[in-house]
Each structure stands twice: as C-alpha cells, then as structure tokens.
Amino acid sequence: MTAASRVLVLNSGSSSVKYQLLDMSAHARLATGLVERIGEETSRLVHTPLNGGERRERGGRVADHEEALRAVAEELAADGLGLDSPELAAIGHRVVHGGLTFTEPTVIDEKVLAEIERLVPLAPLHNPANLTGIRTARSLRPDLPQVAVFDTAFHTTMPEHAARYAIDRETADAHRIRRYGFHGTSHAFVSRATAALLGKDPAETNVIVLHLGNGASASAVRGGRCVDTSMGLTPLEGLVMGTRSGDLDPAVIFHLMRVAGMDADEVDRLLNKKSGLVGLCGDNDMREIQRRIERNDEAARLAFDIYVHRLKKYIGAYCAVLGRVDAVAFTAGVGENAAPVREAALTGLDGLGLRVDAELNSVRSDRPRLISPPDSRVAVAVVPTDEELEIARQTYELVGTK
Numbered sequence: 001m002t003a004a005s006r007v008l009v010l011n012s013g014s015s016s017v018k019y020q021l022l023d024m025s026a027h028a029r030l031a032t033g034l035v036e037r038i039g040e041e042t043s044r045l046v047h048t049p050l051n052g053g054e055r056r057e058r059g060g061r062v063a064d065h066e067e068a069l070r071a072v073a074e075e076l077a078a079d080g081l082g083l084d085s086p087e088l089a090a091i092g093h094r095v096v097h098g099g100l101t102f103t104e105p106t107v108i109d110e111k112v113l114a115e116i117e118r119l120v121p122l123a124p125l126h127n128p129a130n131l132t133g134i135r136t137a138r139s140l141r142p143d144l145p146q147v148a149v150f151d152t153a154f155h156t157t158m159p160e161h162a163a164r165y166a167i168d169r170e171t172a173d174a175h176r177i178r179r180y181g182f183h184g185t186s187h188a189f190v191s192r193a194t195a196a197l198l199g200k201d202p203a204e205t206n207v208i209v210l211h212l213g214n215g216a217s218a219s220a221v222r223g224g225r226c227v228d229t230s231m232g233l234t235p236l237e238g239l240v241m242g243t244r245s246g247d248l249d250p251a252v253i254f255h256l257m258r259v260a261g262m263d264a265d266e267v268d269r270l271l272n273k274k275s276g277l278v279g280l281c282g283d284n285d286m287r288e289i290q291r292r293i294e295r296n297d298e299a300a301r302l303a304f305d306i307y308v309h310r311l312k313k314y315i316g317a318y319c320a321v322l323g324r325v326d327a328v329a330f331t332a333g334v335g336e337n338a339a340p341v342r343e344a345a346l347t348g349l350d351g352l353g354l355r356v357d358a359e360l361n362s363v364r365s366d367r368p369r370l371i372s373p374p375d376s377r378v379a380v381a382v383v384p385t386d387e388e389l390e391i392a393r394q395t396y397e398l399v400g401t402k
C-alpha cells in the first residue's frame, strides 16, 4: 500500500469555506473549491477537480459549516477523492490568531482547541469561524490528524523592540496588547521562494516581502526569520488596504468619538470597512482604480498616490531595519498583477539600491521572476504566493511521515 500523502487544506471564514486537496508526494493539486454565503438562501458551492474533470456548481441554502463540509466531502468523493480515502494523511486548517502560544504548526487536540478559543478576544471575527471548521472536520474524521497553521506564527520571531507598543507595560500585558502580525503563511512562503529564485540559502537571505492583496502587509525577513511586520494587534495597522486605513494617529479615534459622536463599533467599521482605497475613492479594486486614473479621475489618482506613498515609507523603513537587503518581493493580487504599483513604489529609490526594469515589470506571468535589471544592487522580484501549498507543506511535515 502507498503511504498516505494527501492533505486537505481548509480555510473557514465566518460565512465561507475554501478548500484545496493536494498530493504532497506527487506534487499535485487534486481539487479546489469554495462554499460561500453559508447560512444565506443564496449559498453556493463551486468545486473544481484538477485531474481533468469539469468544474461543478451547486446552489441552494447551506445552513452551516457542518453542512458545507459534508457537501465538500460529497464533491470530493464523486471524484474518487473522498475524506474516507486511506490516502488522506491529514487536514490542515488555517487559523488566524495563535497569539504568543503557537509559534509553529500544531497537531490539534482538546487542549489546542481550548487555547484557540482563549485567543478569540484577539480575533473575534476569525478564530470562532476557524474553530467551527476544525470541530466539524474532526467530527467527520475523528481518527485523522488535524493541524492548525497560524497566520501569526511566522511573526513570533519578532524581537520585543519591534513587537511592543510604547504604552504602559502593565496595561499592555494585562490585555495581551502587542504587535502580532498576520499573513504569516504568505510571508514565510514568499521569503523562502525569493531566496530560491536568487539561488541563495534562505538562512542567509534578507528579504522585504510586500503582500498586497485586499488586505496588505509588509515584512522584514532576516535569514528566514521575521524581524518586523506592518500589521499589529489586528490586521488594521500598516499599509493602506482595500477597505482598511492602515496607520493613523490614534487620536483620530478619540476625535471621532468626542467630536463626531461615534461609538467604538462605528469607528471600528469606519476604519476596517469604509477606509483605505474604498474610503478614499469609492473603489477597492486596483484594476478599477487604474482604469479611472487613465480617465484622469482625481480621486482615484490621489488614492493611488496615498497607497504608494505608504508603501514606499515601509520599504525605506525595512531597508533601515534590515541594514542589508537582498531582495524586495511583491506578492498577492495587487503585488503580482499591478505593474504600475510596483513601478511607482520603487521610483526614486535608486539611492537604496532599488531599481525596476520597465520591460521586465510589464511581463505577465504566474511564475516567480525578477523585475530588476541584472546590475541592480537589490533584486526586485514578483513571487506569486501560495498559502494553501504552504499550509499543506507545514501540515505534511508534521504528520505525513508518521
């Protein structure tokens, strides 16, 4: 009998479940899909087998995560990839907040579940959804190893001077207030893949990773370990994002409460959902913003400029944090696709050894590639992220050989 080498990766959100089934010894992706709008009348499951089968869609209300996972299991079974297959080695779950407890991928047991639950106040929207996904998957396959891979884990190597806010220590410690960072799976994957692209050992490579999706974060990675990242206690800090403000003077919040009469929930909504690109110009999709700029739309131009200015500040800051930089790597929806953002973010940074070759930058590809001229002191790379593969890899490393 062949050893079990498949890993199912589950990313359970509050009203959605995304999944991928990978075969780790064949280096193959077998199926991918998502269930969205769970709990609503308009739920939808889209399943794509990647072994030549047809993409399938199901409508009709999916009441909860348990029903969603049962439907996913049925779709996989229809392709001969069912959850009861002896070839399934483990399920890997994306978990958003691991606090300071979880510095590595962790096999899930009751104690681990209790600890993820204890971290709910730090990620009130995400951890409960992740827990529901884990509990449901465990009820479907109680005998199967299940592994939690945390978004925060890669950043737990940040030194105290980067992780602590300069506020009263007792208050900070009592409420676990510090910078945790997010998108860690992507920063880990991309920093390693960038070293590989340069033909260097990750342990000897310093990389600035710019994960620019709808959420966006930057990290400074020295020798494979994160030493600083732009997101903080929550994913609100740092870069300008699709709908989040990123950095601002904290006094803006008291001002909104005292002067504009907003309560905490209203300010939370304003900064997380109605700010960033959407707040500045009404669109959070960089493609649409670029189209509007071509039509000389001023609000779109200003939103783009503010986005790029913040990005530039973080690139400069992380050059200073790292001292020596081998590469700057762009990833995620905007980073991988928006050549004008990459160009604008690095324009004028020759002094830091950063240059972009216009022709290389305009090439569209889904492969890791360099966009700096060969004689650039610092390499500039575009490296497509693959969080599912990274979760599967970490899961398999932990349980696949047992």
Ligand code: AMP
Residues within 6 Å of the ligand: 212, 213, 214, 215, 242, 284, 285, 286, 287, 332, 333, 334, 337, 338
């Ligand atoms: P992600 O969160 O990584 O899926 O990134 C989503 C974002 O990527 C979208 O909101 C778009 O702003 C951006 N995006 C995707 N494709 C393109 C493209 N071709 N050009 C510019 N931006 C893009």
